[in-house]
Amino acid sequence: MELRSNAPTGPIEKRWDQHKFSMKLVNPANKRKFKVIVVGTGLAGGAGAASLADLGYDVEAFCYQDSPRRAHSIAAQGGINAAKNYQGDGDSIYRLFYDTVKGGDFRARESNVYRLAQVSVDIIDQCAALGVPFAREYGGLLANRSFGGAQVSRTFYARGQTGQQLLLGAYSHLARTIQSGKVKMHPRCEMVDLIVVDGRARGIVTRDLVTGKAEAHLADAVILATGGYGNVFYLSTNAKGCNTSAIWRAHRKGAAFANPCFTQIHPTCIPQAGDYQSKLTLMSESLRNDGRIWVPRKKEDVTKDPASIPEKDRYYYLEEKYPAFGNLMPRDIASRQAKFVCDEGLGVGPEIAGVRRGVYLDFAAAIARDGQSAIAERYGNLFEMYERITGENPYKVPMRIYPATHYTMGGLWVDYNLMSTVPGLLVAGEANFSDHGANRLGASALMQGLADGFFILPYVVGHYLATAGKSTGVDASHPAVKDAVAAVEKRVSTFIEVGQHGKRTVDDYHRELGSIIWNHCGMARSEKGLKQALAKLPELHADFRKNVKVLGSGEGLNRELEKAMRVDDFFELGALMCRDALERDESAGCHFREEHQTKDDPATKKYGGECVRNDEKFAHVAAWEWKGEGQAEVRHAEALEYEFIKLAQRSY
Numbered sequence: 001m002e003l004r005s006n007a008p009t010g011p012i013e014k015r016w017d018q019h020k021f022s023m024k025l026v027n028p029a030n031k032r033k034f035k036v037i038v039v040g041t042g043l044a045g046g047a048g049a050a051s052l053a054d055l056g057y058d059v060e061a062f063c064y065q066d067s068p069r070r071a072h073s074i075a076a077q078g079g080i081n082a083a084k085n086y087q088g089d090g091d092s093i094y095r096l097f098y099d100t101v102k103g104g105d106f107r108a109r110e111s112n113v114y115r116l117a118q119v120s121v122d123i124i125d126q127c128a129a130l131g132v133p134f135a136r137e138y139g140g141l142l143a144n145r146s147f148g149g150a151q152v153s154r155t156f157y158a159r160g161q162t163g164q165q166l167l168l169g170a171y172s173h174l175a176r177t178i179q180s181g182k183v184k185m186h187p188r189c190e191m192v193d194l195i196v197v198d199g200r201a202r203g204i205v206t207r208d209l210v211t212g213k214a215e216a217h218l219a220d221a222v223i224l225a226t227g228g229y230g231n232v233f234y235l236s237t238n239a240k241g242c243n244t245s246a247i248w249r250a251h252r253k254g255a256a257f258a259n260p261c262f263t264q265i266h267p268t269c270i271p272q273a274g275d276y277q278s279k280l281t282l283m284s285e286s287l288r289n290d291g292r293i294w295v296p297r298k299k300e301d302v303t304k305d306p307a308s309i310p311e312k313d314r315y316y317y318l319e320e321k322y323p324a325f326g327n328l329m330p331r332d333i334a335s336r337q338a339k340f341v342c343d344e345g346l347g348v349g350p351e352i353a354g355v356r357r358g359v360y361l362d363f364a365a366a367i368a369r370d371g372q373s374a375i376a377e378r379y380g381n382l383f384e385m386y387e388r389i390t391g392e393n394p395y396k397v398p399m400r401i402y403p404a405t406h407y408t409m410g411g412l413w414v415d416y417n418l419m420s421t422v423p424g425l426l427v428a429g430e431a432n433f434s435d436h437g438a439n440r441l442g443a444s445a446l447m448q449g450l451a452d453g454f455f456i457l458p459y460v461v462g463h464y465l466a467t468a469g470k471s472t473g474v475d476a477s478h479p480a481v482k483d484a485v486a487a488v489e490k491r492v493s494t495f496i497e498v499g500q501h502g503k504r505t506v507d508d509y510h511r512e513l514g515s516i517i518w519n520h521c522g523m524a525r526s527e528k529g530l531k532q533a534l535a536k537l538p539e540l541h542a543d544f545r546k547n548v549k550v551l552g553s554g555e556g557l558n559r560e561l562e563k564a565m566r567v568d569d570f571f572e573l574g575a576l577m578c579r580d581a582l583e584r585d586e587s588a589g590c591h592f593r594e595e596h597q598t599k600d601d602p603a604t605k606k607y608g609g610e611c612v613r614n615d616e617k618f619a620h621v622a623a624w625e626w627k628g629e630g631q632a633e634v635r636h637a638e639a640l641e642y643e644f645i646k647l648a649q650r651s652y
């Protein structure tokens with residue numbers, strides 16, 4: 001397998017424009033002759049399907065929800081970055097590029113990141129034109145707030161519902177193309193396999209979630225925009241339906257999987273309240289604009305009423321350790337620091353398995369400074385959500401927060417044209433690995449999804465189709481298509497047969513899988529822990545395949561069957577995450593190997609616990625090649641070159 005990034009060369013600010021000019025075009029009259037499948041109708045897929053349909057392609061789109069409006073993008077709260085520099089505070093495309101490469105701890109491709117920063121400005125115009133109600137200043141200009149890892153305010157937002165408003169915008173665009181017959185929409189339809197003929201992606205196999213029917217859909221190009229795989233951890237901020245199956249099944253058909261161990265843990269989530277819990281809730285990073293994070297300095301204070309703890313006994317650990325960025329440190333560092341103080345016994349809230357895993361996010365100073373109504377104006381719905389879940393009023397008592405799994409930087413490997421290692425299979429949004437390196441900055445995922453969907457797919461899909469031409473000679477009777485459908489039917493019937501006598505529920509296995517991955521491949525990783533996880537996972541997976549309980553039949557709606565097939569894929573992915581984390585013998589961004597960290601330096605007053613990268617050995621993307629069930633995957637490396645931003649130890 002060869003990993004060619006196909007990234008252009010030359011001055012970075014001209015690369016995308018020149019590349020666009022050098023790409024081939026499909027003549028307008030020919031576009032309708034090409035069929036394009038788009039799996040996923042969140043921000044990336046919804047924007048992509050609608051834009052391609054507007055260009056004239058024949059598009060079929062798929063999602064497993066009952067409506068594209070329910071894609072997980074709807075959950076995004078805080079905002080979307082764009083280098084508009086409306087604030088006049090020193091922002092620029094170059095600064096967004098710089099912050100993103102540095103934020104990702106120098107493990108992303110420069111050309112891709114620059115392009116992302118460049119098109120960010122167009123996204124805001126496009127979305128405003130679609131009617132997205134971004135927050136505005138009194139004078140009418142779009143408002144901005146700050147997010148982690150940046151010293152400028154470049155985050156556009158719609159209260160705490162930015163994802164919902166953006167998705168409604170993209171969805172209305174998509175709905176218009178569905179209505180006009182340019183997009184055929186298949187809701188409640190899950191992609192369960194990829195069809196590859198002569199090395200080229202030619203279609204997908206789906207399972208209708210209502211009738212259970214397995215069916216092949218053929219096309220000239222297939223786009224996966226199927227979101228992230230954070231639910232491998234069981235407990236996460238993702239919607240419960242988010243899964244890895246589409247990209248995992250494509251991986252098994254030849255698409256390399258890049259950096260699977262790069263998973264983001266978000267610092268501000270509502271802490272877990274008990275063992276029975278199945279979902280975690282994010283409190284937007286935007287809250288760190290005004291909330292101050294602290295824990296008691298003394299262990300004996302952790303159960304006290306926080307209001308009774310005097311200022312001198314409060315440990316504002318981020319403000320003390322990182323005065324320049326304070327509470328707006330990037331997510332990976334803010335999360336690790338919360339873990340460290342809780343490990344030291346300074347955490348607050350309920351004790352679970354002997355440790356209190358919570359820190360305060362306190363708005364008292366902001367309320368005293370700006371007044372409660374100003375804070376309610378900025379974060380009202382988030383405060384209300386917090387109170388409904390915890391029963392505590394955050395205007396009166398500090399919120400309690402703790403890190404939780406939130407986003408996956410890993411995903412299918414793609415080149416600059418969003419093409420995977422299977423020609424004809426393109427990957428967009430969170431499903432690909434491309435832009436965030438080892439750590440994503442807040443408000444950059446919505447930006448990437450819409451950049452891919454609105455501004456990159458329309459060019460690169462045309463280039464591919466103009467180059468590869470129309471796919472011919474493949475229809476439902478082709479052996480590769482028949483085999484793919486038969487394999488899906490066999491997989492379903494095996495789960496049903498075994499499942500009737502199963503002993504443990506899917507969720508029970510998933511919970512155990514998640515706790516192994518969280519404990520050994522979560523916020524901190526070590527050689528010993530990863531090896532333990534790698535020893536346990538195959539055993540648990542084999543047991544799952546023998547003893548999982550799946551009642552009912554495969555011929556209709558069967559939620560346990562859906563979950564079982566997804567968890568089966570999570571098992572294989574989880575093992576690959578651990579292998580990837582083990583092989584990457586360095587710390588970078590979210591990937592914190594305990595063996596590679598800085599120590600406290602009293603001379604410079606620098607605190608330890610930071611990542612120590614090994615650029616000589618690991619300044620690359622690791623992309624894994626599937627070799628067959630039970631076979632070890634093969635690791636390939638795409639070297640990363642830093643021509644514009646000097647490789648340096650991150651310092652905040």
Ligand SMILES: Cc1cc2nc3c(=O)[nH]c(=O)nc-3n(C[C@H](O)[C@H](O)[C@H](O)COP(=O)(O)OP(=O)(O)OC[C@H]3O[C@@H](n4cnc5c(N)ncnc54)[C@H](O)[C@@H]3O)c2cc1C
Pocket residue numbers: 039040041042043044045062063064065068071072073074075076077078079080081162163189190191192225226227228237238239242243245246282406407428429430431442443444445446447449
């Ligand atoms: C709680 C929360 C808050 C967030 N807040 C922010 C924020 O403020 N700013 C920010 O930039 N980012 C935020 N993020 C991240 C961001 O929301 C996501 O990264 C982004 O929305 C992903 O968009 P997407 O289009 O790639 O995928 P999704 O929106 O997840 O869409 C995936 C689509 O794929 C479909 N699909 C998946 N698998 C299959 C299959 N096998 N067959 C058929 N269809 C399939 C689904 O039905 C869906 O339509 C947040 C994430 C979370 C969890």
